[in-house]
Amino acid sequence: MTISGMTGFARAEGEHAGQRWIWELKSVNGRGLDLKLRTPPGFDALEPAVRAAASAKFKRGSLQASLSVAREAATTGSVKVDLELAERLVAASEQFKGRVAKPRWDGILALRGVLQADDGNEQTEEERGALEAALAAGFETALEALAQARKAEGRTLAAFFGEAADRLDALIAAARKTAAAAPAAALERIRQRLEGLAPELKLDPQRLAQEAAIAATRADVQEELERLTAHAAELRSLITKPEPAGRRLDFLSQELTREANTLCSKSSDLELTRIGLDLKTVVDQIKEQAANVE
16 A cells, blocks of 8 residues: 555546536645535535545545536427417517517527426435435546546655655665764864964863863764654655555655754764755655655
8 A cells, every 4th residue: 555645637427327527627736625515506415425435535625526427318398388478478568569670589589587497306305315416426436537637646655755765774874973073083183283273382282182072062963864764664654555655755754854954053063064954955855755754
């Protein structure tokens, strides 16, 4: 198993009792789960079941779901003309005789209410329930297709995070090597500084070693490196788990940022500072991509 992304598109269509339906789902990034549902008039009863199904399938993401329903041509009812309404309209036009053109039949037919669809028979409650059940099942099919699309994005993200964890490990190893040489480097810097300020003075080796030890203690980054190592291991663990990991990755990226910043602020070595800046670059990339994870 691997993590899932939050971006995808899915479509499901079918037919029930002469009515053809199409579900279209689109998903983008979101801090929580937000479903925007659009259905034709008269299908509001589907909303509770649709929202429950989406909540059961996903935990994060902004979802847009639209349903279209159309009666197939072979089963479409006839069209009838409301002759009574047409006659009243013609009669009402008599008062304008001589001032406006006589109404044409095609113009009358274009008026609202004159032409009416005749479905032939109304749906029973049982037929309506069967149609809604078919539409709900179609939505589940579309949800599963969307989940597969989001998992495909998740596999790409997992590969990125795996590579990022490798880069973290390499930089942490380089930082350990550089930090191990810090006491000797601090001693040499202090010696060169004092010799530059007062070359005639004789330096006390013991006093010099004490100052170097104090400087090395202030610049000690072992704790930060240990925590960075643990965070890199946690990153690898999160991307292999089946449950949503987006929020934990958000938190982990914040912890990585804190440790990388502390390492840079405590560093008194140019090489260690460079490594710390490279760490921050990798962490920023992790933080950016974590926003795409469910």
